[in-house]
Amino acid sequence: MTKFGKTILSARARLRSLLRWWPALAGILLFGLLCMAFLPYPGFQNDEVLFAQPLFAGGDTLYTGRLGGVRVPLMLLDYLGAWKTWVYAPILKHWPVSVDSIRLPVVLVCGLTLCIFFQLLHSLHGRRAAIAGVLLLATDSSFLLTGAFDWGPVAFQHFFLVAVLALGLFFHRTGRLWVLFAAAFCAGLGLWDKALFFWPLSGVCLASIALAPASWKPSRRKVLAAVLGFSLGALPLLYFNATHHLETFASNGHFTLAEFPGKFQVLKQTWNGSILFGYLINEESAANPRAPETTIERYSAALHNAAGTHRTNWMTPALLAALLLLPFFWRTAARRPMLFALIACAAAWFQMAVTRNAGGSAHHAVLLWPLPQAFVAVAIAQAGGARWKAGSWLSGALALLLLAGNLLNLNQCFFQLARYGAAGAWTDASRSLYVGVSKLPAGTPLMVADWGINSTLAVMGRGRLNLNVAIDPFKATVPSNGDRQAARQFFARKDAAWVHFIDSREQFSGINGRLARMAAAEGYHKKVIMHIADSNGRPVFELFRLLR
Numbered sequence: 001m002t003k004f005g006k007t008i009l010s011a012r013a014r015l016r017s018l019l020r021w022w023p024a025l026a027g028i029l030l031f032g033l034l035c036m037a038f039l040p041y042p043g044f045q046n047d048e049v050l051f052a053q054p055l056f057a058g059g060d061t062l063y064t065g066r067l068g069g070v071r072v073p074l075m076l077l078d079y080l081g082a083w084k085t086w087v088y089a090p091i092l093k094h095w096p097v098s099v100d101s102i103r104l105p106v107v108l109v110c111g112l113t114l115c116i117f118f119q120l121l122h123s124l125h126g127r128r129a130a131i132a133g134v135l136l137l138a139t140d141s142s143f144l145l146t147g148a149f150d151w152g153p154v155a156f157q158h159f160f161l162v163a164v165l166a167l168g169l170f171f172h173r174t175g176r177l178w179v180l181f182a183a184a185f186c187a188g189l190g191l192w193d194k195a196l197f198f199w200p201l202s203g204v205c206l207a208s209i210a211l212a213p214a215s216w217k218p219s220r221r222k223v224l225a226a227v228l229g230f231s232l233g234a235l236p237l238l239y240f241n242a243t244h245h246l247e248t249f250a251s252n253g254h255f256t257l258a259e260f261p262g263k264f265q266v267l268k269q270t271w272n273g274s275i276l277f278g279y280l281i282n283e284e285s286a287a288n289p290r291a292p293e294t295t296i297e298r299y300s301a302a303l304h305n306a307a308g309t310h311r312t313n314w315m316t317p318a319l320l321a322a323l324l325l326l327p328f329f330w331r332t333a334a335r336r337p338m339l340f341a342l343i344a345c346a347a348a349w350f351q352m353a354v355t356r357n358a359g360g361s362a363h364h365a366v367l368l369w370p371l372p373q374a375f376v377a378v379a380i381a382q383a384g385g386a387r388w389k390a391g392s393w394l395s396g397a398l399a400l401l402l403l404a405g406n407l408l409n410l411n412q413c414f415f416q417l418a419r420y421g422a423a424g425a426w427t428d429a430s431r432s433l434y435v436g437v438s439k440l441p442a443g444t445p446l447m448v449a450d451w452g453i454n455s456t457l458a459v460m461g462r463g464r465l466n467l468n469v470a471i472d473p474f475k476a477t478v479p480s481n482g483d484r485q486a487a488r489q490f491f492a493r494k495d496a497a498w499v500h501f502i503d504s505r506e507q508f509s510g511i512n513g514r515l516a517r518m519a520a521a522e523g524y525h526k527k528v529i530m531h532i533a534d535s536n537g538r539p540v541f542e543l544f545r546l547l548r
Contacts, residue, residue: 020127024118027134028111034139035107035148037296037414039099042280042422043430046452048151049102049459050076051084055092056463063240074236078247081192081237084153097459103148106155110147113155114138116162117370123169124337125378128385132399133377137370139406141273141313141413142362145280149426152363153194160190161200162370168208172215180222181229188233195237195248196358200367203348207340254356263353263360270365271319271372272312273409279362281413282420288536289419297418304415307408314405318398319372322379334382341375376402421536425452425507429540433532434460436543437499445496449474449515451507453499453541468493474514487518491546497529499543523548 054064054073063075073082088105095101114134122130137143147155167183170176190197209216231238241248269275277283292298322338329335345368352359352367359365380402384395422428434457437446447470448454454469461467473479473487490496503512516526524546532541 021118023127023131024115024134027118027138028114030135031114031138031144032107032111034144034410035103035110038145038148038417039103039107041417041428042149042426043428044102044456044459045149045151045426046455047153048149050080050455051082051153052088052092052097052102052459053455054082054085055089056458056461063244065236065239075240078240078244078251079195080153081194083189083193084156087156097462102459103150106150106153107148109155109159110143113147113158113162113370116159116166117374120162120166120169121337121374121377123166124374125333125381128395129337129374129377129381132380132395133370133373135399135403136315136377136406137373139403139410140315140369140373141406141410142270142275142366143369144410145276145413146363146366149280152366154363154366156193157190157197157200157367158369160186160193160197161204161367164190164201165204168204168215172208172212177221177225181225184226184229185233188230188235188237191234192237195252196364196367199348199351200344200371202351203344203346203368203371204340206347207343210343211336211340252355252358255354256356257354259356259360260353263365266360266362267349267365267368268316270362272316273406273413274311275362275365276413277311277416279423280426281417282423284416284420286420286423286536286538288538290421290536292418296414300411300415300418303408303411307411310405310408310412313409314402315372315376318376318380318402322376325379325383329379329382332382332385334378337378338375341371341378345371345375421534421538424505427505427534427540429532429534430456430460432534433457433499433541433543436530436532437461437465437497440497441495445493447490447493447496447498449498449500450511452501468496470498471508471511474511474518475508477510477514479514479518484518487515488522491519491522491524497543497545499541502531502539502542505540519546 054076062077063073064071065074066072073085075081076085091101091105114137117137118130118134120130121133143158146152147158163186164183167179167186171179171183187197187201190201237248266275292301323342326335326338326342329338348368348371349359349365352364380395380399383398430453433453437444437457438461440446443466445466445468446457447468448457449470451471454467457465458467468490470490473483473490476483479487500512500515501507506512519526525548527545527547529543529545531539532543533539
């Protein structure tokens with residue numbers, strides 16, 4: 001064969017290899033387009049931008065270290081590391097704070113997660129499972145919205161989980177020590193990013209011990225590679241706990257069974273796509289709905305009018321069907337990946353369910369993703385591999401049906417978000433609030449008197465605003481002497497302006513009334529500077545001064 005012919009054959013082989021990835025690329029593209037539709041609507045939420053505070057003057061960091069004479073953030077909270085802060089440091093140094101600079105990077109991280117997830121399922125159970133899995137995950141409203149707005153944070157948690165799974169599978173098949181090192185390094189980074197990564201990580205470790213015990217057979221070289229990789233990845237977290245009396249576990253390692261029923265309900269709602277209504281997305285009872293303005297809003301409204309309300313997807317019956325089919329797949333290639341996902345999910349969620357004051361929100365439950373989608377996708381693929389003619393067509397139809405359910409649920413989310421606005425602290429009025437406080441005289445002390453305001457203003461102002469958190473003295477129903485003394489000091493700040501949510505939007509219930517009563521007791525009265533409304537024209541914030 002001529003050199004030209006060999007080149008043509010090589011090019012064809014590379015093209016076929018690329019074409020093998022087209023479903024993953026299609027899923028990632030679909031995910032990206034859906035995210036782009038959602039991104040502009042909610043304002044920044046306090047926890048969404050918490051990671052960025054240390055990058056600007058006055059930003060709060062729980063723990064910092066020194067690197068070459070420069071202080072660098074290591075931990076933001078006792079369970080939340082500064083990994084995301086490190087990733088964003090070069091981005092926000094050269095890119096203004098905006099919806100794009102804050103949200104697009106995590107959308108890209110979620111896209112990488114989808115890519116690895118596709119390859120993982122392809123390796124475990126073939127192309128059909130990979131296609132079903134990536135499409136179901138890309139259109140899952142809980143995955144898409146918690147990832148795109150990343151207030152958990154969860155985007156890197158998903159990425160590190162699938163990276164550990166993919167590398168772990170590669171190590172199981174090859175035994176290469178550098179792969180084990182890389183898997184352990186990703187596990188350590190995941191724990192530093194957020195200590196709650198221990199839940200899914202321990203779940204997948206338990207599942208692999210149960211189904212692939214040979215991979216865990218110890219040897220000096222394996223142990224050394226794993227310990228070195230993990231220690232390097234989790235080094236800031238390990239150092240923090242070594243110097244702070246195991247603070248991460250001491251503060252968060254408390255257990256109870258009393259929260260079990262409520263957390264199961266949260267898991268169910270996260271899985272069926274209804275969890276974010278009322279939290280991120282305003283209900284249809286919200287005042288002043290907006291008429292559709294853009295082309296996509298008009299198409300969304302038309303689809304909603306034609307298809308009706310879809311607050312849930314159709315994944316719950318799919319999960320139940322997959323569970324019922326598992327015994328019939330026992331002697332097939334689907335058994336091991338389905339059992340792996342099931343064991344890992346059960347072990348991870350049990351820890352979530354018994355940990356006090358954790359696991360009760362969507363951004364906790366979604367840490368199990370994409371294990372449930374893998375379970376369902378493998379079941380769909382195996383059903384299509386049944387030895388009867390209609391099997392392939394049936395599995396394809398089931399996958400498309402579930403995809404349609406996901407898209408209808410996403411459309412419901414978009415329709416309500418566009419028409420009724422974002423809920424709670426996600427309000428887009430935060431943008432107008434920043435414009436309003438920016439018009440105050442330079443250096444004006446701004447007393448922030450409710451949760452959900454400080455971090456958003458700090459990041460949008462890149463640390464230039466004189467922000468002061470004035471919440472603690474007004475939390476208690478009956479203020480202590482210490483509360484009254486702290487309040488007097490806040491009231492005495494010369495030329496200070498105050499900001500809080502209006503009464504009906506309070507994050508800490510009753511905090512406005514307690515502030516007003518304590519101010520009146522000290523001889524102060526409120527002078528309103530302005531009320532700030534959201535894009536639906538509803539008042540959200542109140543900016544005022546306290547005068548004698």
